[in-house]
Amino acid sequence: MRLLVTGANGFIGSACVRTALARGHTVAGLKRPGRPVPPDLPPSDRLLWLEGSLAEPPWPALEAFQPDTCLHAAWIATPGVYLHSPENDRLVRESLTFVDGLLQRGIRHLAGVGTCIEYQITGQPLAEDATPVAPDTPYARAKDALRRALQSRALQEGWTFTWGRVFYPYGPGEHPARFCSHLLRQLLQGQPVTVKSPHALKDYIFIEDLARAILLTLEHRLQGAVNWGTGTGVTVGHIARTAADLVGRPDLVRYQDPPQPDPFHPVVADATRLRQLGWSPAVDLREGLQRLLASLSGRTASH
Structure with a gap:
């Protein structure tokens, strides 16, 4: 092309x-x-x-x-x-x-x-x-x-x-205010993170x-x-727990109680049409967050 x-x-x-x-x-x-x-x-x-x-x-x-x-x-x-x-x-x-x-x-x-x-x-x-x-x-x-x-x-x-x-x-190069980058930056700085809608399911x-x-x-x-999209949903709470585990600060994650309703829940793709082209995701959430973390902190991502 x-x-x-x-x-x-x-x-x-x-x-x-x-x-x-x-x-x-x-x-x-x-x-x-x-x-x-x-x-x-x-x-x-x-x-x-x-x-x-x-x-x-x-x-x-x-x-x-x-x-x-x-x-x-x-x-x-x-x-x-x-x-x-x-x-x-x-x-x-x-x-x-x-x-x-x-x-x-x-x-x-x-x-x-x-x-x-x-x-x-x-x-x-x-x-x-x-x-x-x-x-x-x-x-x-x-x-x-x-x-x-x-x-x-x-x-x-x-x-x-x-x-x-x-x-x-999500991933390296995203706007610093996007959820995953903001979350990781907070954790790296040792600041508590409150997840408002931990059960919200996103792709x-x-x-x-x-x-x-x-x-x-x-x-x-x-x-x-x-x-x-991937066709697989992950909760916002799981993203927060995975990020905190990667940073080594699971103690910093809090969950709002009662949780705040999310108007965009659940948002998961039916990825049938894309997958018919032979596509499948190569990077799972943990590896993706690890690579984003490496880009934010200068660490070497593990694969």
């Missing part, structure tokens, strides 16, 4: 760039002017960095690169902000205009990065073809609006479109496993919605 990745210096985008290069693809990464290149992405003759944005794309450089596939990963993802930010609506408009420009320049396959919380939480594994879509945050509504607009256009115009719904990615996927899932989906040009 000649792959264009938007948001290429973000958590998910940079992991996909790294994985795409490892799988032999040629990549152009779009990043905002002045933003640093991720330090774990060294120069490569198959990697081109382009400065610009969805609102102001570097069209001459994109035309020269001639991508055949685009992974649209650029979006607001700041913990505590992204769910209700007005930027979500702006990003829908900018994304549609940007995609229009790509289509005018001959791109024929587009994959968008959606979210598991587009689904209605039913108490059952969330399935692409069976679970109702009922987004109830500005973030999830914006993602679903973009999906619907692009899916309709792809059907009318004959290009291929993939919509991947990401579950709960956590290690960032490298997620990137492999995304690249496999792109390589197969899978059309329609696909869940980018």
Whole structure:
């Protein structure tokens, strides 16, 4: 593939760039002017960095690169902000205009990065073809609006479109305020951690496993919605206990009593469609947290 990745210096985008290069693809990464290149992405003759944005794309450089596939990963993802930010609506408009420009320049396959919380939480594994879509945050509504607009256009115009719904990615390079990093930092500093919703069940996927899932989906040009999750749930309490055990401070974990209800519970993928491509997770929770811990503390991860 000649792959264009938007948001290429973000958590998910940079992991996909790294994985795409490892799988032999040629990549152009779009990043905002002045933003640093991720330090774990060294120069490569198959990697081109382009400065610009969805609102102001570097069209001459994109035309020269001639991508055949685009992974649209650029979006607001700041913990505590992204769910209700007005930027979500702006990003829908900018994304549609940007995609229009790509289509005018001959791109024929587009994959968008959606979210598991587009689904209605039913108490059952969330399935692409069976679970109702009922987004109830500005973030999830914006993602679903973009999906619907692009899916309709792809059907009318004959290009291929993939919509991947990401579950709960974690790992080195994530925002420090994300749950796993925040938890490990607190424990490393010897600070008590109170888990508010210890029984909440989530589908956590290690960032490298997620990137492999995304690249496999792109390589197969899978059309329609696909869940980018493991299919296995883990409780937030178990994550906290595992993290505390790795740090050697199980005494620091507390559980709120009574627990706080979690509106996103349970959120576990039906991963049948992804696994039919031959994908399976390579990194379990303990190893993933160990590798995240190593990145935070300078330790050598054990495998």
